[in-house]
Amino acid sequence: MDSPLIPHGVKRCTPGVFFLWTLPWLALLAWGGLSAFLCLWKGLNQTNMSNVFAFALWIVFDLAVIALGAGAFFTGFLTYIVGRKELKSIINTAVVIGFICYSGAMVMLGIDIGQPVRGWFIMWHANIHSMLVEVSFCITCYLVVLAIEFIPLILENRQIEKVKELRFLGHNLHEIMAVFAATGTFLSFFHQGSLGGMFGVMYARPFAAREGFYIWPWTFFLFVLSAIACGPCFTILCTKLTEFLSRKKLVPDDAIEFLAKLSGRLLAVYLILKTFDYLGWIYGIVPRSGLTFMDFFRDGPYGVWLIVAEMIFCGLLPAIILLTPGGRKSQGALIFASLLNCTGIVLNRFLFIIVTLAVPVMPFDRFWGYLPTWQEWGIGLAVVGYGFLVFSLAYRYLPMFPKEIELNPVPSE
Amino acid sequence: MTPLSFEWQWNIEYVIFFGLLYVALGIIGGGITFVAIKTALQVFGFMRERKFHD
Amino acid sequence: MKNQSNSAGNGTPPRTGDLVPKWINLNIVAQDISFFVIGLIAALIVGWAIFPALLYSKQPQPMNFNHALHLDSEIVDGIDGDTPQEKCESCHWFRDDGSFSGIPKLDMCTGCHDDPESPLGEAPEEKAFLVNYVEPEKQIPWFVYSKQPDCVYFSHIAHVKMGEIACTTCHGDFASNKKLPLYVENRLTGYSQSIWGKNISGIYLNKTYADRMKMDDCARCHTEKGQEQNNACFVCHK
Amino acid sequence: MKKSNDHGKPETGHESTNGSGQKYGMVIDLDKCTGCGTCMVACAAENNVSVRADQSDKERVITWMRLYKISNGKKFPHTEVSYFPRPCMHCDHHPPCVSVCVATATKLDFNTGIVSQIYTRCIGCRYCQAACPYGARYFNWWDSFPQDKGMDRYLTPEVSPRMRGVVEKCTFCHHRLMRAKNQAYAEDRRELEEGEYITACTEACPAQAITFGDLNKPDHKVSQLIKHPYAFRLLDRLGTEPKVYYLSSRDWVRKLADNFLPGEYEPVVNRTWAEDEWSTKPGRDEF
Amino acid sequence: MTMKITRRNFIAAVVGGVVGIQVTPLPWKFTDDAAIWTQNWPWVPVPAEGAVxxxxxxxxxxxxxxxxxxxxxxxxxxxxxxxxxxxxxxxxxxxxxxxxxxxxxxxxxRFPGPMKRAGARGQGQFVNITWGEAYDILAGRIAKLRKDGTPEALAAIDGNYAGTTTGLLVERFMRSVGSPNYVKPNAITDTYHMGNLLMMGKSVPMAYDLENSDFILSFGCGLLEGWGAPGRVMNAWGMWHDANPKNRKTRVVQVESRASNTASKADFWVAPRPGTDGALALGIAHVLIKKGRVDERFINGFTYGFDDLTSSEGQSQPGFKTIVSNKYSPVQVERITGVDAGTIVALANAFSKAKAPVAVYGKGKNNLNGSLYEFMAVQSLNAVKGRINRPGGVLVPDPLPLAPLPEFDPDEVAAKGLETPRIDGAGTKAYPFTDSLINHFADAINQGARSPVDTLLVFSANPFFTVPDGPGFMNALEKIPFIVSFSPYRDETANMADLILPDHTYLEKIEDIVWPVGLQYPLYGLTKPVVEPVNDTQHAGDVIISLSKAVGEATGSAFPWENFEEALQARAKGLFDAGGGLVHYDASKPPWKFKPFGNGQKPSYKSFDDMWGEMKSGGMWFQPVKLAGMDGLFATSSGKFEFVSQKLRQTINETAAQTSQKAALDQMGIRVAGAEAFMGHYAAPKLGVDRSKYPLFMVPYEMINLSSGWIATPPFLYKTIFASQLLKEESFAAVNPETAAKYKLQQGDRAIVKSPVGELRVRIDLFEGAMPEMVYMPLGFGHTAYDEYQKDKGVNPNNIVKALNDPVSGYPLWWNTPVTLTKA
Known part of the structure; x- marks a missing residue:
């Protein structure tokens, strides 16, 4: 039925199966749509956010998703600027993931702020000292860049390609992609760093605060590093999931292995620096605030195990696997390590947001806990649904994996 | 924010911050405009489109 | 991908002549450009004419008030003062606590226009005023041209008395006004046009401050008068 | 273009209000504070603060001035309870909320020392709430005023009612400064006398536990009180330099005002009156 | 071909449009205006400006x-x-x-105007009627009662404060109709007045000279919980705790079983078991006596009953000194109160060392009564130290010189009705000094098959909510055929009414305040209307005057005034005639400073009208504090301050003469015999409950930021309530962690507090400041009426109070109800 839309020379499931596959994601989107409507119509009282948990599930999702989407800029950087040819087989995937992550994050942010219609005040009345302004600026610009990077791929659809004007546009965009990739790299680099800065500069919140050297450049680079260490892993995960579901090999091993190795190395460097960051914080900020490390975990639902999980299980373990050639070669180990790596980044962002806010600063205040409402889950999961949907559509109708035909020669008809 | 607004402050931080922002916007905008004009010229036929090679 | 190269060559055969390369089809170009211009002009009309017409509502004041007549101290008792400023304050005065009384209430009018049976003049407006407002003791629901939104705090005394700014600087020359102008309100925001300015483009044309009263205008004047400290947010916001 | 349009920021560039202008501050005497809550009510009434049916939802209820109940934690009958009235601290040094605000909706006015919050500018991102360690900032989770109860009849025009989706906080009753200035202008003055401008909570406190004035003026009572040996600030060591000071003769209260590592706190008062009085330990056998 | 050109042209036009729209104001202005729209949402109120x-x-x-x-x-x-x-x-x-x-x-x-019940009782369903209709209904009903010769079936519950003119008018109306059943809710002032009558011979207000005292020993008095005039007491508190140590001369010691605000913020807190404050006071007196630190001049010159007495029959009776010496040694008192004997000695030392100590008695706020003997014990402590009529002590003032309302003669019907006994038993042999007993009022109605009350008028009171044993009161209300409420508020009692004649609220009417509780100098306050009535309401005083005329000529003639203000003026005339008195207050001369004022300050007014005008604008008439001479200060039969009340002795003996001494004592609820019965003492109340089944005590407590009386709590105040006191719809009971552990209860657990008369569901707040074995519950929660801010918030401890009678006074002992605590 939709075969004229499907790229030449590849095999896709029937429209019926595809439709069934999209149903759960459409359901998530519908749930999210209802939640979003309620939040916009009635206000943020629909959530369980409070004056204590001013930032909550959505911001965790946002930060996590943006870190996971970092594969796009990093792969783009490696492909177009550094010139790693083998990555051309995976760059499209990275861009689509990046686009999904960033656009999803933007939508979530739009609902998260109390006055979405005034959202553009961030740009127009910018307070340049605010890290969030830098983040907003860069994310907005970078989303434009990602769209620009995504457009040529869309224009390569079999039917769209027939329109001459669009074909020209696509080709021309493709030609100067290196410029956009460079801009994207620059923007991404800054906002990934600023996201870290966002918490580091909250100097009156001892759990998040860093000072001097530990804000700039330490936290800044830690966030960049953590993002580029996990971004490629997320790209690998998505690719592997697609390969598993389509029962096809889509990306040559060299690309995957290169990304995995790089991820492992970056993660290792990150872990070393992060350890120093923790030590510097434990022996610097924490005692200066009159606290001890364990004070942050003496009460409340968020225990010290979170940090152990973040650093050891979701940091050290995947790093070791990814650095071992055997680990990279084994599909199971690779996927396991990538999963851990991605979980680690979510944990890291969770700690920075939720635990920072749960810990009372005034000694007579209490520890707080927080559970999201169904509306919050709805919007968070809608991004997941949206991601699956866009990714599936892109896989079905666009030549997302350039090596697909080569790796899966169609048996002669 | 532009230097026309009363909230603008003439100091180095503003110049660097907005300078970088406007440069980034300029590159993106310039790139798009370049591609748009080029495409238009090709479509209008003022310019031969080159064959796209991968 | 072969079919791409000949697409530009479709259509009418190329014209001769050296100025234009042969493969350019001027006919098509002219068509493209004219459609582009049609779209452009349509957008300009929508944006510059239809949109403003839809955005603003125009209402007459509930009744006319002749400022020029009432400011004649020969006709009206109690209009004192040598300067125009002082004359304004005869009706729009400052209270003891420094707050500004604004538009006078009905009781000030009935100081003279007290008897519905015997109007002071011939004007039909006055008759209507006496019947509609004086007799039932109903306050006149004036539209205030210069009404700032609720988030704005404005101290008249700080500007008029301490800053020595003439009323006309911001309000324009109402004193010589015989007929009250229409009240123009933005349907979406509820702002009077006098606040947001008559110039729909939003670009400051450096006419007079009376033209509009946006935040930037307040701040610009403060800066010009060396009152930059009064650009702090809470000076004008509440 | 002129060099700077920095709203009268002093040339030194140091982000605090030690310049020539006013530096309004508050001293709250916790020995006097009776925990009655009048300051909270006065604040809410003065500033058109919204009130909802469920005010026990302390995470979402709006209380610009908030009383925190503290206890020395000792066993009966040695238990003591005290209260921390907590307005916005109007941090003098680099207020944590100001630098993070994305839309410049909150600023430290270097001429008054007051940290402003403009509701119509705020986009409701709540970064300021995350940054403030005092919990002094409140988000409007709901539209604030019930329309059909007649309760909007007591709203004062001096403070603009807030719309949902924006952050609000204590303003040191800035409108009262404006009120006092208008009064002064009407009397042909530019300078304000001490006491002409005080906050609603200061005025309302029945035990006169709150003192308000200009910390830049040495003859103002607040300037003298902050030199009192009992004076301290909340979370002083974070370096936010609050302009709200507290007084207490009770060491356990002072100790709860900040985080201290074991052994770090140095007592100011060694013995209380009761300890002195009871130290003789008269024997029960006498009777 | 055509298709292609069309598409191409379309794209060109769209591109042109998109480019073109960018250079028009539309996108930019629209974006901006949309943002401005959010800044001026039509549903956000814009308060109107105007002259201030x-x-x-x-x-x-x-x-x-x-x-x-x-x-x-x-x-x-x-x-x-x-x-x-x-x-x-x-x-x-x-x-x-x-x-x-x-x-x-x-x-x-609030009620919008006069209303008639439409739904079932208690549902709060009413329909509007006119004032004319309201008068007709009520006056007709009362006239019928009089016609039937049963005017005593009209009853009134009047919550107006003691001595106020509205209260007097209501009482006068009841008398003119012919009903003795005029009942007031019992307040702390009733205990003061009765105690003063018995010990000093005159029923005068309590005048504690707090500002001039340097040691305040407060027995249960909620100094920071709203006792007295809260503005005055807290101002004094601030003075006592001045930041300058030189000015900190005053020490406050709070005697209370719970770490209330007063107890916590006091310089020292002593925690006796609830209801044993009197024993502690006598224990301190014991130490003072044993150490010889008593004021002998005062005791010898101006008191009666300190030393042993010889009766007219020549029998020797032990006096105060002997009894206290024998029965209230610190060790004995420790056994009663649980307060360490050493602490009692130390307290006595501190009390005697102070220059101007005063022992203050109270029970939380002003709203509820105290215990007579407890008050007498505390007053005895003051007397032992000679703190009566001394600066910084207890002053003995003359009452305000208000002119009495003119006498009138009840007509025949009324006179007959007035002879019937009060249904609440106040003033009988059992409670000879009591004016009214609201708790017995309900009992009397509940006892018979038919309610003796046909029509009940309720003024400024919400007994349904405020009286201990609320369910009993509710039953009584249900039995009364016709209830009329004059409340402007939709309170619980008003919701039970058949007819609503709403009064103005306090900001809409003129009203007087006669001598604020505890003030040491005479003050007459005048509330005036500051806003036009918001609703169609009428002043209850005016309504009474009009009603009296509508009922009939006989009742109408008792009210020779056109309106309420005339009645006010008639009384205030007395102030003018007395001469002196100030109607302006100069903040530099506080009225509690003895020195700067002589006795005869010049009045600032010339005529009564002049004075009345000044009073209406200033709201006050007062005289600065002065010390009375000791001559004729005490109006007792001995002419002295009586440790042993002769009036009480005489009354008991009179009753005993008819029956027996024991019967007389039993009837009054006295559980000691001999001279001790006539003086302040402690006797454990007979609970009449198996303590093994109800091992704990429930103690209601009052808070300053929560109204517990007739007045509702303004919604803003719920901001000040802690989440450990009220969480959503549930209020908390404060329990000591040790006690809670016994019942396996943790912070926030739900539990059932069960007394012999009922049970309540609460949540548990573990509070170290709560005495073990006690359950503390705040008064003021648990409304079932008013608006969404008040309704169904928490529980009202009054509903499970098993109120015993205070000996002699008959007032409810609301502060210790035996209860059990079980996890819910």
Whole structure:
């Protein structure tokens, strides 16, 4: 039925199966749509956010998703600027993931702020000292860049390609992609760093605060590093999931292995620096605030195990696997390590947001806990649904994996 | 924010911050405009489109 | 991908002549450009004419008030003062606590226009005023041209008395006004046009401050008068 | 273009209000504070603060001035309870909320020392709430005023009612400064006398536990009180330099005002009156 | 071909449009205006501007009578502030007073005008009627009662504070109709008046000279919980705790079983078991006596009953000294109160070392009564130290020189009705000194098959909610055929009414305050209307005057005034005739300073009208504090301060003469014999309950930021309530962690507090400041009426109070109810 839309020379499931596959994601989107409507119509009282948990599930999702989407800029950087040819087989995937992550994050942010219609005040009345302004600026610009990077791929659809004007546009965009990739790299680099800065500069919140050297450049680079260490892993995960579901090999091993190795190395460097960051914080900020490390975990639902999980299980373990050639070669180990790596980044962002806010600063205040409402889950999961949907559509109708035909020669008809 | 607004402050931080922002916007905008004009010229036929090679 | 190269060559055969390369089809170009211009002009009309017409509502004041007549101290008792400023304050005065009384209430009018049976003049407006407002003791629901939104705090005394700014600087020359102008309100925001300015483009044309009263205008004047400290947010916001 | 349009920021560039202008501050005497809550009510009434049916939802209820109940934690009958009235601290040094605000909706006015919050500018991102360690900032989770109860009849025009989706906080009753200035202008003055401008909570406190004035003026009572040996600030060591000071003769209260590592706190008062009085330990056998 | 060109042209036009629209204001202006729209949402109110005025008046929400000024913008009241030109409260007021505008403007809380019941009782369903109809219904009903010769079937419950003119008019109306059943809810002032009558011979207000004292030993008095005039007491508190150590001369010791605000903020806290304060006072007196640190001059010159007495029959009777020496040694008192004997000795030392100590008695706020013997014990402690009629002690003032209302003669019907006994038993042999007993009023109605009361008028009271044993009261209300409420508020009792004749609220009417509770100098406060009535309401005083005329000529003739203000003036005339008195307050001369004032300060007015005008604008008439001479100070039969009350002895003996000594004592609930029965003492109450089944005590407590009386709590005050006191719909009971552990209860657990009369569901707040084995519950929660802010918030401990009778006075002993605690 939709075969004229499907790229030449590849095999896709029937429209019926595809439709069934999209149903759960459409359901998530519908749930999210209802939640979003309620939040916009009635206000943020629909959530369980409070004056204590001013930032909550959505911001965790946002930060996590943006870190996971970092594969796009990093792969783009490696492909177009550094010139790693083998990555051309995976760059499209990275861009689509990046686009999904960033656009999803933007939508979530739009609902998260109390006055979405005034959202553009961030740009127009910018307070340049605010890290969030830098983040907003860069994310907005970078989303434009990602769209620009995504457009040529869309224009390569079999039917769209027939329109001459669009074909020209696509080709021309493709030609100067290196410029956009460079801009994207620059923007991404800054906002990934600023996201870290966002918490580091909250100097009156001892759990998040860093000072001097530990804000700039330490936290800044830690966030960049953590993002580029996990971004490629997320790209690998998505690719592997697609390969598993389509029962096809889509990306040559060299690309995957290169990304995995790089991820492992970056993660290792990150872990070393992060350890120093923790030590510097434990022996610097924490005692200066009159606290001890364990004070942050003496009460409340968020225990010290979170940090152990973040650093050891979701940091050290995947790093070791990814650095071992055997680990990279084994599909199971690779996927396991990538999963851990991605979980680690979510944990890291969770700690920075939720635990920072749960810990009372005034000694007579209490520890707080927080559970999201169904509306919050709805919007968070809608991004997941949206991601699956866009990714599936892109896989079905666009030549997302350039090596697909080569790796899966169609048996002669 | 532009230097026309009363909230603008003439100091180095503003110049660097907005300078970088406007440069980034300029590159993106310039790139798009370049591609748009080029495409238009090709479509209008003022310019031969080159064959796209991968 | 072969079919791409000949697409530009479709259509009418190329014209001769050296100025234009042969493969350019001027006919098509002219068509493209004219459609582009049609779209452009349509957008300009929508944006510059239809949109403003839809955005603003125009209402007459509930009744006319002749400022020029009432400011004649020969006709009206109690209009004192040598300067125009002082004359304004005869009706729009400052209270003891420094707050500004604004538009006078009905009781000030009935100081003279007290008897519905015997109007002071011939004007039909006055008759209507006496019947509609004086007799039932109903306050006149004036539209205030210069009404700032609720988030704005404005101290008249700080500007008029301490800053020595003439009323006309911001309000324009109402004193010589015989007929009250229409009240123009933005349907979406509820702002009077006098606040947001008559110039729909939003670009400051450096006419007079009376033209509009946006935040930037307040701040610009403060800066010009060396009152930059009064650009702090809470000076004008509440 | 002129060099700077920095709203009268002093040339030194140091982000605090030690310049020539006013530096309004508050001293709250916790020995006097009776925990009655009048300051909270006065604040809410003065500033058109919204009130909802469920005010026990302390995470979402709006209380610009908030009383925190503290206890020395000792066993009966040695238990003591005290209260921390907590307005916005109007941090003098680099207020944590100001630098993070994305839309410049909150600023430290270097001429008054007051940290402003403009509701119509705020986009409701709540970064300021995350940054403030005092919990002094409140988000409007709901539209604030019930329309059909007649309760909007007591709203004062001096403070603009807030719309949902924006952050609000204590303003040191800035409108009262404006009120006092208008009064002064009407009397042909530019300078304000001490006491002409005080906050609603200061005025309302029945035990006169709150003192308000200009910390830049040495003859103002607040300037003298902050030199009192009992004076301290909340979370002083974070370096936010609050302009709200507290007084207490009770060491356990002072100790709860900040985080201290074991052994770090140095007592100011060694013995209380009761300890002195009871130290003789008269024997029960006498009777 | 055509298709292609069309598409191409379309794209060109769209591109042109997109480019073109960018250079028009539309996208930019629209974006901007959309943002501005959010800044001026039509559903966000915009308060109207106008001329600002400040109206001075006096707060009438409690008998404290603080001066307030109401800030108005045009005709709207927008803020209440304390007055600095009022002697009671120099500047500050309590939170309830601060939130008063919400009581004025909350439509859901108020009646729009006169109404008639439409739904079932208690549902709060009413329909509007006119004032004319309302008068007709009520006057007709009363006239019928009189016609039937049963005027005593009319009863009134009147919550107006003691001595106020509205209260007097209601009482007068009842007399003119012919009913003795005029009942007032019992307040702490009733205990004071009765105690003063028995010990000093005159029923005068309590005048504690707190400001001049340097040691305040407060027996249960909620100094920071709203006792007295909160503005005055808290101002004094601030003075006592001045930041300058040189000015910190006054020490406060609080005697209370729970770490209340007063106890916590006091310099020292002593925690005896609830209801044993009297024993502690006598224990301290014991130490003073044993150490010889008594004021012998005062005791010898001006007291009666300190030493042993010889009766007229020549029998020797032990006096105060002997009894206290024998029965109240620190060790004995420790056994009763649980307070360490050493602490008692130390307290006595501190009390005797102080220059101007005073022992103050109270029970939380002003709203509820105290215990007579406890009060007498505390007063005895003052007397032992000679602290009566001394600066910084207890002053003995003359009552305010208000002119009495003219006498009138009840007509025949009325006279006959007035001869019938009061149904609440007040003034009988059992409770000879008591004016009214609201708890017995309900009992009397509940006893018979038919209610002896046909028509009940309720003024400024909400007994359904405020009287201990609320369910009993509810049963009584259900039995009464016709109830008329004069409340402006939709309170619980009003919801039970058949007819509503709403009064103005305190900001809409003129009203007087006679001597704020505890003040040491005479003060007459005048509340005036500061806003036009918001609803179609009428002043209850005016309604009474009109009603009396509508009922008949005989009743009408008792009210020779056109309106309420005339009646007020008639009384205030006495103030003018007395000469002296100030109607302006100069903040530099506080009325409690003895020195700067002589006795005969010059009045600032010439005529009565002049004075009345000044009083209406200033809201006060007062005289600075002065010491009375000792001559004729005490109006007892001995002419002295009586440790052993002869009046009480005489009354008991009279009763005993008819029956027996024991029967007389039993009837009055006295559990000691001999001279001890005539003086302040401690006797454990007979609980009549198996303590093994109810091992704990429930103690209701009052808070300053929660109204527990007739006045509702302004919604703003719920902001000040901690989440450990009220969480959503559940209120908390404070329990000591040790006790809670016994019942396996943790913070926030739900539990059932069960007394012999009922049970309540609460949550548990573990509070170290709670005495073990006690359950503390705040009064003021648990409304079933008013608006969404009040309704169904927590539980009302009054509902499970098993109120025993206080000996002699008969007032309810509301402070210890045996209960059990079980996890829910």
């Amino acid at each position: 005025t400040e109206e001075n008046t006096v707060c009438n929400l409690c008998p404290g009578g603080c001066g307030i000024s109401v800030r108005k913008v045009a005709e709207r009241a927008v803020k209440i502030e304390g007055r600095t030109d009022y002697p009671v409260n120099p500047g500050g007021i309590c939170p309830v007073g601060m939130g008063g505008l919400q009581l004025l403007y909350d439509d859901d809380m």
